[in-house]
Amino acid sequence: xxxxxxxxxxxEWALLPDHHQRTVLHIDVxxxxxxxxxxxxxSLRDKPLGxxxxxxxxxxxxxxxxxxxxxxxxxxxxxxxxxxxxLVDGSDLSHYRQFSSKISAIAQTFTxxxxxxxxxxxxxxxxxxxxNYLCAQNDKIEGHVYGDKVPNxxxxxxxxxxxxxxxxxxxxxxxxxLRQQIHATLGLTCCAGIAHNKLLAKLVSGYHKPNQQTVxxxxxxHDIMNSLHSANSIPGIGYATSKxxxxxxxxxxxxxxxxxxxxxxxxxxxxxxxxxxxLSLGIDETPVKKSGRPxxxxxxxxxxxxxxxxxxxxxxxxxxxxxxxLLADDGRIPSSIKVSVRKFNTGKMFRQRETKxxxxxxxxxxxxxKNVNEDTKCTLLNVIMGLFHKMxxxxxxxxxxxxxxxxxxxxxxxHDSQAISxxxxxxxxxxxxxxxxxxxxxxxxxxxxxxxxSNNTQTVNLEIxxxxxCVSSSEITQSTYSINDSSENxxxxxxxxxxxxxxxxxxDVKYIGDKVMVDKxxxxxxxxxxxxxxxxxxxxxxxxxxxxxxxxxTQNPEKHVPFLLPSGIDREVFIALPVELQREILDNSxxxxxxxxxxxxxxxxxxxxKNNLIKNKKIDNYFKPQVSVSTIRPNVHNKKKGSxxxxxxLCGTGIPCTVNVQEKxxxxxxxxxxxxxxxxxxxxxxxxxxxxxxxxxxxxxESSPRKSCITVDEIDPSVFxxxxxxIQNEIFxxxxxxxxxxxxxxxxxxxxxxxxxxxxxxILKYLKKL
DNA sequence: AAGTGTTGG
DNA sequence: CCAACAC
Ligand SMILES: Nc1ccn([C@H]2C[C@H](O)[C@@H](COP(=O)(O)OP(=O)(O)OP(=O)(O)O)O2)c(=O)n1
Ligand SMILES: [Mg+2]
Numbered sequence: 177x178x179x180x181x182x183x184x185x186x187x188e189w190a191l192l193p194d195h196h197q198r199t200v201l202h203i204d205v206x207x208x209x210x211x212x213x214x215x216x217x218x219s220l221r222d223k224p225l226g227x228x229x230x231x232x233x234x235x236x237x238x239x240x241x242x243x244x245x246x247x248x249x250x251x252x253x254x255x256x257x258x259x260x261x262x263l264v265d266g267s268d269l270s271h272y273r274q275f276s277s278k279i280s281a282i283a284q285t286f287t288x289x290x291x292x293x294x295x296x297x298x299x300x301x302x303x304x305x306x307x308n309y310l311c312a313q314n315d316k317i318e319g320h321v322y323g324d325k326v327p328n329x330x331x332x333x334x335x336x337x338x339x340x341x342x343x344x345x346x347x348x349x350x351x352x353x354l355r356q357q358i359h360a361t362l363g364l365t366c367c368a369g370i371a372h373n374k375l376l377a378k379l380v381s382g383y384h385k386p387n388q389q390t391v392x393x394x395x396x397x398h399d400i401m402n403s404l405h406s407a408n409s410i411p412g413i414g415y416a417t418s419k420x421x422x423x424x425x426x427x428x429x430x431x432x433x434x435x436x437x438x439x440x441x442x443x444x445x446x447x448x449x450x451x452x453x454x455l456s457l458g459i460d461e462t463p464v465k466k467s468g469r470p471x472x473x474x475x476x477x478x479x480x481x482x483x484x485x486x487x488x489x490x491x492x493x494x495x496x497x498x499x500x501x502l503l504a505d506d507g508r509i510p511s512s513i514k515v516s517v518r519k520f521n522t523g524k525m526f527r528q529r530e531t532k533x534x535x536x537x538x539x540x541x542x543x544x545x546k547n548v549n550e551d552t553k554c555t556l557l558n559v560i561m562g563l564f565h566k567m568x569x570x571x572x573x574x575x576x577x578x579x580x581x582x583x584x585x586x587x588x589x590x591h592d593s594q595a596i597s598x599x600x601x602x603x604x605x606x607x608x609x610x611x612x613x614x615x616x617x618x619x620x621x622x623x624x625x626x627x628x629x630s631n632n633t634q635t636v637n638l639e640i641x642x643x644x645x646c647v648s649s650s651e652i653t654q655s656t657y658s659i660n661d662s663s664e665n666x667x668x669x670x671x672x673x674x675x676x677x678x679x680x681x682x683x684d685v686k687y688i689g690d691k692v693m694v695d696k697x698x699x700x701x702x703x704x705x706x707x708x709x710x711x712x713x714x715x716x717x718x719x720x721x722x723x724x725x726x727x728x729x730t731q732n733p734e735k736h737v738p739f740l741l742p743s744g745i746d747r748e749v750f751i752a753l754p755v756e757l758q759r760e761i762l763d764n765s766x767x768x769x770x771x772x773x774x775x776x777x778x779x780x781x782x783x784x785x786k787n788n789l790i791k792n793k794k795i796d797n798y799f800k801p802q803v804s805v806s807t808i809r810p811n812v813h814n815k816k817k818g819s820x821x822x823x824x825x826l827c828g829t830g831i832p833c834t835v836n837v838q839e840k841x842x843x844x845x846x847x848x849x850x851x852x853x854x855x856x857x858x859x860x861x862x863x864x865x866x867x868x869x870x871x872x873x874x875x876x877x878e879s880s881p882r883k884s885c886i887t888v889d890e891i892d893p894s895v896f897x898x899x900x901x902x903i904q905n906e907i908f909x910x911x912x913x914x915x916x917x918x919x920x921x922x923x924x925x926x927x928x929x930x931x932x933x934x935x936x937x938x939i940l941k942y943l944k945k946l
Numbered sequence: 947a948a949g950t951g952t953t954g955g
Numbered sequence: 956c957c958a959a960c961a962c
Binding site: 478 | 947948949950951952953955
């Protein structure tokens, strides 16, 4: 055991002041897959429901849980406990993905700082909007306070004084509103946790389930951390780490809190040791990182046994066909493929998978457009089988239990010269390529007046929620939340995308008590029939005063943030834009830079250990990137003259390198040392053009004078709107980059660009308003 | 364990 | 490329 348990004297721990500057929400949908299935088929609501994949019941609804069934049970096991368990196959994730992206989209109407975790969880950093929800003179809290017996207790005294109390209380209003919107829009209930960092928000969100929310104040951190038992109940400490901790005699969170630095560093590197300690104390400075589009798209298939190459090929082919569809929907081009197998293990199931990757030529995908041709399929299958043979010696017997394929390292689809002729002609919207299927393909909804409505209405039984319909057409037929006559108004013929706000004829829905009013173009039509179960499910507990709301809605913030569009952006145009662009417009208009929120990362994520011994003295460690990529670009310009060296990316390319910035004769000059030790040199010229010379590759660099920072409102909206989505996207990327650079240090400005970006730069000048 | 996804070394 | 972690 660890005899140094209470040895806190060694000052090797970096003892940081624990800040409470942020307000972070974590939301987690209740029994996600099961709820989605119940929304899709309401007759399942009053039955114990399990969702299965193969022989596993991945989740089940709360009724089933109350009857003794647990998440992640074997089907067999679950049926023994509950023979009349209703089962729905959940192998097809597409419905879950759709709902998932809509959840994130709703969160993104509050703030862009939304990080997805799996399909049903989101972290939301609401620090920059809590100000809009601060209410004078009230201690009223929405939902539970950690440790309370009943919800809505008055706030205990402020034991901190830094303002976190007010911010967190404001956070409870945001969480409440967000949850209501998710419910009103999608029919899903969820839990929320409100705290000053991600770890605590996540931990606390699970304290009252289902359909409830809980806030944790900084002075309760000690309590909540000590209420945990085994170390691996901390998110981030998984199986492997806790096994190693066990070897050190560290089993509980408390033991980890009291562990000595030296003990941990005997098995983990310094960063990890510090991170583990911090986690045990509830300290977590990791930022809420905006989730972009997925980094990988993959499929796998598990089975009892496969022993012939023919079967393997068959399996891979089936997966490939499905995967290519997902890929086409995504719209990007993968530059790498990954193939995996799981071999049958006689003994334990150590060593789960093996994978092999191979680069892919982008030309495989640039020809047929969306639908890859048969040749490509064939080529890919051959690549896959090639990789397979690297893993499995087929001259001997083999026994596989899983095969998988995935694409990664995506690049945006290039737009070639033919596109330029189309820039100024209006193309039918249908021809415009869709950027992504998933969570980028989301909707923006208007929320501003909604909570005001609820503020003014105190007499109804249920809190009023008024939303524009935003269910997709496919859901309209299935969801009880649908509105019969809404299809025309809400379906965007463009790419089958639904808009939350469209024309004047959009339909408002009000949920009032157990009745629903449909308010169409200001003409009230009451709908009474099937709407009852629409309001709030009778099977779900509805605590948190969703039901008896008395005055709670008056506690909602007066101030709300409506969408303010930057000048020059027409609302209609805005709405027609892909969500990604909408978001960027909103970002830009708020003058947000990533730098503010995505601060220097002081702690890396828990990292796995290698051979149970982590190097901790290698000089290397001191030169690992300390900042997230998005902060790097601006930092380049803050570098001191002379020879400051740090790890960077090669401006905007994502390629890691070491940058050495110097200034000679007022011209920026820097050299980049790439990972493979190759060198890229660059020096500025007076005409604003810079060419990078590399012994490895050629990079085109444009040193951008300030005037090239073109903002969207310099572009005629109608012209802009007529552009293909992909070009619009580029322009925004360009602007984003320009904005960051302009807002930092225009003095030394280097913009590295690839070919694609150069195109969009050159076309910008044609788009400026006269 | 299904089936996916992200990240750090 | 893989291990570790997450849902
Ligand atoms: N190992 C896992 C864990 C989860 N999921 C899926 C099924 C769940 O429905 C969904 C969300 O996971 P959660 O852990 O949040 O579980 P639930 O949402 O189902 O239940 P809870 O109400 O406890 O959040 O992800 C999965 O496929 N495999
Ligand atoms: Mg969940």
